[in-house]
Structures are given as C-alpha cells and as structure tokens.
Amino acid sequence: MAQSRRSCFCSVPGCSCGARKQPYLSYHSFPTDPDQRRQWIHAIRRDEGPDFCIKTGSTFVCSRHFTLEDFVSGSTISRLRSGAVPSLFAWNNFTAPATRESAFKRAKKRQFVLSQKASQAKDATADHDYVAHPPAGALDEALDYIKELEARLQNVDLSATLFSRYCASDDQIRFYTKFPSECVFRVFWESIAPSASHLVYWTTAQKLGEEACAEASPARCMPLIDEFLMYSFKVAVGMKEQLIADMFQVSIATVSRVTITWANYLFIVFSSINLWISREKVKASMPQRFLKFSPNVRVILDCTKVALEMPSFLTLQSETFSAYKNHITLKGLIGVAPCGMVTFISALYRGCISDKEITKVSGILPLLELGDEVMADKGFLIQDLLHEVGAKLIIPPFRHPGQFSKKETEETQTIARLRIIVERAIARVKCYHIWDSPVPLTLIGTVNQIWHNCCVLANYQGPFCVPD
Structure with missing residues (x-):
C-alpha cells in the first residue's frame, strides 16, 4: 500500500528519500505474506535484527526501487501489483536484472536468424560479384554497440551518485548548484560532459606541462558529476573544505584539487563564448x-x-x-x-x-x-x-x-x-x-x-x- 505521510523514509541502504523532501514519490509497506516479505528483505540486502526491524506503518520502500511493470496501470494512486518485488538499486545502477527468455522464444529467434542468412546468401549469388556481406554475427554486435552508445548519450545515469542524493528535485538543484531547474542543468551538463571527461587535475598538469594535453584522462576517485557537485558545494553553497571532505569522504587536498581544476576548466569553456552581442x-x-x-x-x-x-x-x-x-x-x-x-x-x-x-x-x-x-x-x-x-x-x-x-x-x-x-x-x-x-x-x-x-x-x- 502506498503511503503519503510526511514522516515516511525509505529503508533501502544508501537511499535517503523521504516524503518531506520527495513528496512526489510513493512509499510502500513491507508485505504481510512471510514468503514475499523475505523476498523484499533479500532484495534490499538487509537482515532483520537489532539494526533493522520491520514495523507496520513505519518501514517503507520508496517507488524509485520498483519498475513500471510493478505498478497497477490506470490506478489513481501508485499501487503495487501482487507479488511485486523491488529490483532497482544503486548497486545495479537502477536497472532491472535481465530475465532469461524461454526455450521456445530462443528457438524461434534462431530459426528467424537462419532464414534471414539463407535469404541473404541466395540474393548474393544473384547479384554482382562485388557485393560483400559482413561476417556472421557482426551485425548483431554492431546493433548492440549502437544501443549501448545511445544509452550512454540519452540516459545520463546520475542515480548512483551523490548528485542524485542531494539534487533530487528542482529546489535542491537551485540550492546546491544555482541552476533554476533540472531541465536547465541537464542542458548545461550534456554540453560540457564530453570535454570534461578528459580533464586532467591541475596538480598533474603542473608536472606534465605541455605534455598534459597528450596524456589520457586519469582514473578518477569519484564520478564526474560528483566532482562538479563538489565544486558547486564550494562555490555555490560556500561550504568549508573540511565539511565537503567529510561529506564526500575524501581528503581536504582532494577538495582543493577538484575545486581548482573545475574552476580553470569552466573558465576555459566560458572564455570561448562571445558574450558581447551586436x-x-x-x-x-x-x-x-x-x-x-x-x-x-x-x-x-x-x-x-x-x-x-x-x-x-x-x-x-x-x-x-x-x-x-x-x-x-x-x-x-x-x-x-x-x-x-x-x-x-x-x-x-x-x-x-x-x-x-x-x-x-x-x-x-x-x-x-x-x-x-x-x-x-x-x-x-x-x-x-x-x-x-x-x-x-x-x-x-x-x-x-x-x-x-x-x-x-x-x-x-x-x-x-x-x-x-x-x-x-x-x-x-x-x-x-x-x-x-x-x-x-x-x-x-x-x-x-x-x-x-x-x-x-x-x-x-x-x-x-x-x-x-
């Protein structure tokens, strides 16, 4: 049953959603059926004991951890289907686990692929001899790779980051980054993310000098979006470096390095924009x-x-x-x-x-x-x-x-x-x-x-x- 009381909090580890800050989410009590309740506990990776006790009316799982298929379509409130189990979490990048197709569907798919290959071979013999076909399986691999690239570009996954925790609503985005809404921020982020992925920390750039541009992007200790959030905490919110270091669980030197790196990177990007208009x-x-x-x-x-x-x-x-x-x-x-x-x-x-x-x-x-x-x-x-x-x-x-x-x-x-x-x-x-x-x-x-x-x-x- 979905709950809308402002005292609701999600019990999934690492999820900080609550009805006070995220009233647009629905919050669902653990099922009374013992078997289904065990499935929920196993899914969220918790064990009942002194540190976690399920209480009726006070222990919930928010709607972020359920797929659209888990909800009853057409209902005026967010009501779960019978037997629904939470499956979207930070540790699986909020993606539902792949389900294995039945043997009948797999056999039917193989039969279709074989018939397509036979048809292509027949057409090739009737065409000119310069017509060439890619090797078997190459097309499938290319399609999979294209889908993977489209997913990277279209779905900027911020769910497993601290940014998703602190900027889950327009009000939070305005407070922490000064952007007026999530829509405006995403337009800005998608425009700088490709070049930002090649950032070199300023301390490394000092050592490498002109060779820094030729070096590959270094391995990062946090997602790129979280580095920008760290810069925003320092500049937009005005937090002290010690507080930022505690929140991100990094050293003060890392906070200083990231702040200076992003300040210089954004300055280079913005300096290329001609602000003076005709x-x-x-x-x-x-x-x-x-x-x-x-x-x-x-x-x-x-x-x-x-x-x-x-x-x-x-x-x-x-x-x-x-x-x-x-x-x-x-x-x-x-x-x-x-x-x-x-x-x-x-x-x-x-x-x-x-x-x-x-x-x-x-x-x-x-x-x-x-x-x-x-x-x-x-x-x-x-x-x-x-x-x-x-x-x-x-x-x-x-x-x-x-x-x-x-x-x-x-x-x-x-x-x-x-x-x-x-x-x-x-x-x-x-x-x-x-x-x-x-x-x-x-x-x-x-x-x-x-x-x-x-x-x-x-x-x-x-x-x-x-x-x-």
Whole structure:
C-alpha cells in the first residue's frame, strides 16, 4: 500500500528519500505474506535484527526501487501489483536484472536468424560479384554497440551518485548548484560532459606541462558529476573544505584539487563564448521601457567588490584595501545588456582602483561603436573615455545648489529604474555564497576564474522583469 505521510523514509541502504523532501514519490509497506516479505528483505540486502526491524506503518520502500511493470496501470494512486518485488538499486545502477527468455522464444529467434542468412546468401549469388556481406554475427554486435552508445548519450545515469542524493528535485538543484531547474542543468551538463571527461587535475598538469594535453584522462576517485557537485558545494553553497571532505569522504587536498581544476576548466569553456552581442540583437531584445526612454543603450555598467582574506604582506594589504568597504577587497566591472544578460566581465583588480580607471583598463572601450550609449551610476566619470570611441554616457543628473527641475527629477527616476537591471545581475552573481565571506588566499590564483564563471552562470537563471 502506498503511503503519503510526511514522516515516511525509505529503508533501502544508501537511499535517503523521504516524503518531506520527495513528496512526489510513493512509499510502500513491507508485505504481510512471510514468503514475499523475505523476498523484499533479500532484495534490499538487509537482515532483520537489532539494526533493522520491520514495523507496520513505519518501514517503507520508496517507488524509485520498483519498475513500471510493478505498478497497477490506470490506478489513481501508485499501487503495487501482487507479488511485486523491488529490483532497482544503486548497486545495479537502477536497472532491472535481465530475465532469461524461454526455450521456445530462443528457438524461434534462431530459426528467424537462419532464414534471414539463407535469404541473404541466395540474393548474393544473384547479384554482382562485388557485393560483400559482413561476417556472421557482426551485425548483431554492431546493433548492440549502437544501443549501448545511445544509452550512454540519452540516459545520463546520475542515480548512483551523490548528485542524485542531494539534487533530487528542482529546489535542491537551485540550492546546491544555482541552476533554476533540472531541465536547465541537464542542458548545461550534456554540453560540457564530453570535454570534461578528459580533464586532467591541475596538480598533474603542473608536472606534465605541455605534455598534459597528450596524456589520457586519469582514473578518477569519484564520478564526474560528483566532482562538479563538489565544486558547486564550494562555490555555490560556500561550504568549508573540511565539511565537503567529510561529506564526500575524501581528503581536504582532494577538495582543493577538484575545486581548482573545475574552476580553470569552466573558465576555459566560458572564455570561448562571445558574450558581447551586436547592436541589432541588443535592440531586438530590449524591453519597451528602454525603447521609450533610452533606445540606444548598448550596455549598463557597474562595479562590485568581493572581500579577500587579509594577506600578511603590508604592500599587498595597501594595494587591495578599500576605504569604502574598510576591508581588503578585489573589484570587478560588469556590463549588462538592457534585456538583463551579462555581456561583459572584467578581471578582478585591486580594491582601491577607481571606476574610471577600471573602465579604461578592462577592455570594454574597444567593444563600443559610434552612437552607442552607456548607462552608469554617478561615480562613472568616463565621458572623456567614451567620447574617444564615439559613445555617450547616460548618468543621473548631479546635485546642484538649486532644486532639481521636473525634467531632472523624471530623468533621475527613469535612469534609476533602468539601472536596477545591473544591480539584479550583480545580486545573482553574489548569490554564489563563496562571496559571503572573504575569499581564502589559497584560492587567490583561481579567484578570477571563479568570478568569471559565476558571472556567466548567472545568465542561466533566465531574464529579468523590468519595473514600470
């Protein structure tokens, strides 16, 4: 009988499903028939005793461990057929064990194959002499191999991984990886998995140098999807390395090695993407409010800072100290199109750099074209820099001794409403909790890559709603 109470938990070893976190599953009590109950106990690889006792109303097996044929078709609730036994587990990759065909079916299949071969031989004698056939059994082997490849590509089996344990729902995927849904994550994962399978750990790459690219992919201590989950725990969730090491049952050095490897790999992948979009595409995706007030805006600029762990060298402290934040910081420039897509990401610079200087050295000026408009805050005094490339700056009016006119007030309010787009984009980047606390100095060589990755991944979270 299926149970839907929120206190239900699956009793299969290694399965952490429960009705509170996975309410969409059904939970089934052990059968009362002694023989069938023994079959269930044997199937889930447990023995009754002090550590495991079957109690009515509190010991269940979730629906993940049954095949579709085990359920009664057409029933409004998930009801098991009589005699159904759980057969899908982590130790068999959630695949049902193959059943041996009857002798009658095997004999009939052999007879069909023999008749097909006889027909092919007859046709071959009547055709030209250059017609050749593959050896016996080659076609069957090829078909089996094709089916195996299709299964690898179409069914990305994540069931036997820690990823399946921690990311079993859209809410969990949003929390642990910041992707909005499982569908979006699978699109992302299927696009990078083929190249990620050839990753070489950064420590190995350091030793091999240029020869690292020629080496075969090393044997891994965990599935590839779990390595990405480990990287997400560090970057998206902001967990400490010791906690991640305990959860994955690996050393802290392994956590650090995997984090740095994936940070550099994703940076290489994302750097090959041209985020800067053409003027035509900017206008085609521009919200109506922009078309009304600022139709020529190409990009909205703003800077943000991330805290850095206090270095021991006084010279480095002075170069990275931010009087505004009163802390050691790094500063980055982000450019956002009116539609909300991040289209420009600068490197991280020392925290004391000005908005004008970071705009000058970031590399965004060569991307602008004659007639482009750049929207920014009052601190961006970059009119002269934009004038050199034929662009125009749009910022709120500065305060003056007199009172703002009605036009100036409306202009300030309009720019503030439109500039909120870049503020929301930065908020999406900062939702990666690695930025909640000062970045450790152990990641100082990788912080630029992590920063760039977070900015690009913010685009996977969908468009913004421009306020009226």
